[in-house]
Amino acid sequence: MRTAIDTNAISALWSGSPVVAQVTALLGRLAAEGALVVCAPVYAELVAHPKVTQQFVDQFLVATRVEVDFSLDEAVWRETAQRFAGCARRRRKSAGGEARRLVIDFLIGAHASLNADRLLTFDPHFYAQDFPKLSLIGLEAL
DSSP, X not given: OOEEEOHHXXXXXXXXXXXXXXXXXXXXXXXXXXXXXXXXXXXXXXXXXXXXXXXXXXXXXXXXXXXEEOOOOHHHHHXXXXXXXXXXXXXXXXXXXXXXXXXXXXXXXXXXXHHOSEEEOSOHHHHHHHOTTSEEEOGXXX
């Protein structure tokens, strides 16, 4: 079982979130079930966290055995484009204007749907709408 991890699940550990102990335990459980992975956009967002350095992120990922998939192939980009376009069409159709989600969110979802069995995220409602076949683990798993 391969679990992709969204930025918000890891950054919660570094932000002093009240769910730190639960997130730590959940990541331990998921690691016991198989590989953990973040895609390149998640890595970039983690390095931008205000409380860490790139060296800290690299050491954290090694220590927690979270691999970084720096390769986003054509299939991931095409899936991203398709899902992002679908979201934009829905927003325009509902008179909600342009898509409010960032393309990075769609990259994370596309990567998880094509390269993992599930996604750990604290934003499951977004991914459930735009990636309905993607298995999600959210806060309720804590």
